[in-house]
Amino acid sequence: MLQTSYAIGALLYTEGDEDEDSSLSVHIPAYREDVVIVKRTVENVKNVLNPKEIIVVTDPYSFKIYKNELKGVKLFTGAEKGKAHALNVALEHTEAEKVLVLDADSFPDKGFKIGKGKYLATPWKGYSAGTRWSEAIANLTTLASILLTKGRKALGLTVLAPGSGVAADAELLKEMRWDESVKTEDLELGIRMHNLGIRANLNKGYVLVEAPPGYFELKRQQRRWTYGAIQVLKRVKIKRLRDLELFFYLTQYSYTWLPLLALLTSPLGLSPLSLLLYYGSVTLQGVLTALVQRKYKVRMSLADASRSSAAGLAMSLSLLEASIRGLMGLPLKWKVTPKGGKREGGKLREEYLLLFTPIFSIINPISLPLSLQYLASSLYLIKEIRRD
Structure with missing residues (x-):
């Protein structure tokens, strides 16, 4: 139901004002990134934003390469200690009034403008790495970002600025610093902003971000974000209704495995009413999302939608495991998502378990539509992976 409300918000959203006065410092953490990719980002930043300074923080190995290839930037090391540490290093050398953070493979789209406010988020526009998977994920990235930024903003809900494209007053960031103890320092910063009563505004336009090239790369990314x-x-302290909504927002990845959990417990009483509500919500969300696609000119084919939907449901067990790890404080291996269409691949494991979901409908026939949904997603994914 939350996704449905975000779609309504996105349909109602109108652009805010832009900041025409503050000087800008662009921070780019780049750990072991291809110099060609970083160089492209730097050149795009210069052409679109003309900032006062660009600060690239990398590792000692890449520093030697970047030093000869990147012109007109401040270059430092520290990214080998994590992204948050790299951003804190950049803050120490910042001379501008405003900070904009970009990933090594992301850059501002034409027409991008910094908005007004102490803390700002930027909607993402996905671009393909040149594979069928990446094309589908890119379109889904754009659509999801519009819902989670413009949709939530229009509804008056708390917007947690995603890492690439987050902007803030330099002095405020220097005071708060980036938390180096978490995997998603952008969400953690957003929570602290929320606790201080600082509401995120939106920058105008989009930041272009590269979509993962394949299913396995997407799954590793989603596991990291879930964790x-x-x-x-x-760290969320529930004192108000808005805090409670934020609590549910941070569990958004559960939409892939909550229906599965309901299926696994279906012998205990999955009812026709619950299924009716589930599929009714999905149908309404589909209709509203189609309107959002039309308004924002997001082209998503039936093949793209099928591939993205199957991927989300197929990785449900993996995301559940990542959620449990995060809840219990167990470690999760961090790995950079490949850039430039490079693929690392992997092996299907827990995805095969979804082939057995129809067994539960023997005990409770009412659950058959839901079990077939997971079965179809698993079969579709297995077929797609074999084609690749």
């Missing part, structure tokens, strides 16, 4: 969201969730 980080649960880490941050434990």
Whole structure:
């Protein structure tokens, strides 16, 4: 139901004002990133934003390469100690009034403008790494970002600025610093802003971000984000209704595994009413999302939607495991998502378990539509992976 309300908000959203006065410092953490990709980002930043300074923080190995290839930037090391540490290093050398953070593979779209406010988020526009998977994920990235930024903003809900494209007053960031103990330092910063009563505004336009090139790369990314969201969730103090809504927002990844959990417990009483509500909500969300796509000119084919939906449901067990790890404080291996269409691949494991979901409908026939949904997603994914 939350996703449905975000779609309504996105349909109602109108652009805010832009900041025409503050000088800008662009921070780019780049750990072991291809110099060609970083150089492209730097050149795009210069052309679109003309900032006062660009600060790139990398590792000692890459520093030697970047030093000869990147012109007109301040270059430092520290990214080998994590993204949050790299951003804190950049803050120490910042001379401008405003800070904009960009990932190594992301850059501002034409027409991008910094908005007014102490703390700002930027909607993402996904771009493809040149694979069928990446094309589908890119379109989904754009659509999801519009819902989670413009949709939530229009509804008056708390917007937690995603890492690439987050902007804030430099002095405020220097005072708060980035938390180096969590996987998703952007969400953690947003929670602290929320606790201080600082509401995020939106920058105008989009930041272009590269979509993962394949299913396995997407799954590793989503596992990391799920784990980080649960880490941050434990820091939310529920004092108001708005805090409670934020609590549910940070559990958004559960939409992939909550229906599965309901299926696994279906012998205990999954009812026709619950299924009716579930599919009714999904149908309404689909209709409203189609209107959002039309308004924001997001082109998402049936093949893209099928591939993205199947991927989300197929990785449900993996995301559940990442959630449990985050909740219990167990470690999760962090790995950089490949850039430039490079793929690392992987093996299907827990995805095969979804082939057995129809077994539960033997005990409770009412659950058959839901079990077939997971079965179809698993079969579709297995077929797609074999084609690749």
